[in-house]
Amino acid sequence: MAASEQEQVLFGMDWVALVGGAPTQLAKKHIRLYRAHMHTPFHHQSTVLGMATEAPPVSDNVSVYSAAALFAQAHEAQTSACLIVLAHGECWMVAAHQGRVLIQTDRWFEHLSEANNAVAAIEQRFPELQTQTLHLDEQSLMPEWIRSPGVASAKLIRTHRFSGHSKKVIFGLSALLMLVAYFLVIVTGK
Numbered sequence: 001m002a003a004s005e006q007e008q009v010l011f012g013m014d015w016v017a018l019v020g021g022a023p024t025q026l027a028k029k030h031i032r033l034y035r036a037h038m039h040t041p042f043h044h045q046s047t048v049l050g051m052a053t054e055a056p057p058v059s060d061n062v063s064v065y066s067a068a069a070l071f072a073q074a075h076e077a078q079t080s081a082c083l084i085v086l087a088h089g090e091c092w093m094v095a096a097h098q099g100r101v102l103i104q105t106d107r108w109f110e111h112l113s114e115a116n117n118a119v120a121a122i123e124q125r126f127p128e129l130q131t132q133t134l135h136l137d138e139q140s141l142m143p144e145w146i147r148s149p150g151v152a153s154a155k156l157i158r159t160h161r162f163s164g165h166s167k168k169v170i171f172g173l174s175a176l177l178m179l180v181a182y183f184l185v186i187v188t189g190k
Contacts, residue, residue: 008058009146011067011092013050015103031159038156040069048100067146068106069154072096074145081122081131083115091115095122
């Protein structure tokens with residue numbers, strides 16, 4: 001969804017919990033394993049990481065934001081869920097607890113009933129969950145928290161395919177191939 005020509009909002013990311021080790025190292029590991037094209041910012045106190053395994057077709061000068069992270073930021077003082085139902089019945093669902101996206105949310109469903117079942121499962125873990133359902137058609141506006149993204153913690157970072165370690169490996173292999181080629185030229189005399 002385009003918030004403006006320079007800002008886009010992405011729905012439906014994969015979220016993982018960063019538990020069992022140093023959050024920054026776990027985040028880097030998950031980004032590699034998922035082969036994520038984009039991810040949410042992370043630091044040493046992060047508890048969740050959002051990743052997009054398919055990059056939206058946007059140029060590098062367009063900022064892309066996570067809809068789920070925007071929702072979490074707008075509802076950081078409570079436990080909330082949101083269902084956005086489109087005119088054809090498809091539904092996007094997200095839930096957040098104290099400003100953090102809950103894993104297994106930020107999902108699309110074909111029918112509202114499936115999304116309601118997912119919310120019911122979340123309510124069992126979080127009885128204080130407040131749920132809002134928005135039915136959108138061509139005339140409806142998206143909620144305010146999505147229309148003006150600008151939140152730095154929701155801005156997605158494009159993953160660079162060749163990290164520092166990969167560059168070293170590629171450089172080393174290139175140097176080795178040049179040495180082999182050089183010795184072959186000397187040995188064959190050509």
